[in-house]
Amino acid sequence: AQSVTQPDIHITVSEGASLELRCNYSYGATPYLFWYVQSPGQGLQLLLKYFSGDTLVQGIKGFEAEFKRSQSSFNLRKPSVHWSDAAEYFCAVGPSDTGRRALTFGSGTRLQVQP
Amino acid sequence: DAGVIQSPRHEVTEMGQEVTLRCKPISGHDYLFWYRQTMMRGLELLIYFNNNVPIDDSGMPEDRFSAKMPNASFSTLKIQPSEPRDSAVYFCASREALRANEQFFGPGTRLTVL
Numbered sequence: 125a126q127s128v129t130q131p132d133i134h135i136t137v138s139e140g141a142s143l144e145l146r147c148n149y150s151y152g153a154t155p156y157l158f159w160y161v162q163s164p165g166q167g168l169q170l171l172l173k174y175f176s177g178d179t180l181v182q183g184i185k186g187f188e189a190e191f192k193r194s195q196s197s198f199n200l201r202k203p204s205v206h207w208s209d210a211a212e213y214f215c216a217v218g219p220s221d222t223g224r225r226a227l228t229f230g231s232g233t234r235l236q237v238q239p
Numbered sequence: 240d241a242g243v244i245q246s247p248r249h250e251v252t253e254m255g256q257e258v259t260l261r262c263k264p265i266s267g268h269d270y271l272f273w274y275r276q277t278m279m280r281g282l283e284l285l286i287y288f289n290n291n292v293p294i295d296d297s298g299m300p301e302d303r304f305s306a307k308m309p310n311a312s313f314s315t316l317k318i319q320p321s322e323p324r325d326s327a328v329y330f331c332a333s334r335e336a337l338r339a340n341e342q343f344f345g346p347g348t349r350l351t352v353l
Contacts, residue, residue: 160344167243167330167344214282226272226295227342229282 126151128217130230137205138238145200145233147215157198158216158227159189168214174198185209210237241265243345245331251351257319260348263312264333272342273306273316274330282330288314289336321352 127150137143149155156175160168172183179191189200198215212234218227244263252258264271272287286296291308299306303322308314318325328349332342 158341167346168332169344170341173341225270225289226284226287231281 126155126217126228128215128228128230130213130215130233132233133231134234134236136236136238139207140204143200143202143205143209143235145213145215145235147198147200147230148196149198149215149217150196151217155217156219157189157191158218159183159187159198159200160214160216160229161185162212162214162232164211171200171213205235205237207237207239210235243331243333243343245329245345245348247348248346249349249351251353252321253353254322255320256352257317258321258325258350258352260316260329260331260350262314262316262331262345264314264331265343266312267335268333268343269336270334270342271308271314272332272334273314274332276328276330276347277326285316285329318350321350323352326350326352 129148131146158173159171161171162168171187172181172189174181174191182188187200187202189198191198212232214232215230216227219225243265246261270289273285274282275285276282283298285298286306287294288308291311304318306316328347330347331345334342
């Protein structure tokens, strides 16, 4: 069965500092990987996705993520965090190697940005 | 494009009452998903449809929950009777069949059962 682990429940960084959010997945085949962001009281917005090809993918709002098959990781990065980046971030994998078309989400990482 | 539309945005009800949550997917999307988000359990898939047909309802917690998709532009999630432990944010999402798993989420319905 596929699974996603986000080991950091809560991260605090200073505005302007760099950011890396960790994501590890367990999957039997070539995964499709996603990062979503959820601002307070809002739905989930897609930041970026990886399907194939270049393992470094660029997303919206200056985010990027790198797929590392050997480490089963898909970490999200941003070189300089802005106060508006404070939100909850979810990593997801899909489709299922059993044919299930839905995504499997991690438990999320809540990002707090200090001025 | 208006995106995925959910109603109501907030619902407060008393235990034992019937609750109906509504979702309008993005036009042209073939898949529709219902998720529930709580602090304790995170984001859980409840059920999803493909071309209006329920494909996987293994995440529906119990018989009190039911979901329908009578046509391509409308789905409902019903809880009858509701219980306090059903309090959560319920999200609807949709996607096109050819854009593998790029799901678009609605704003959610925050349900509080007293």
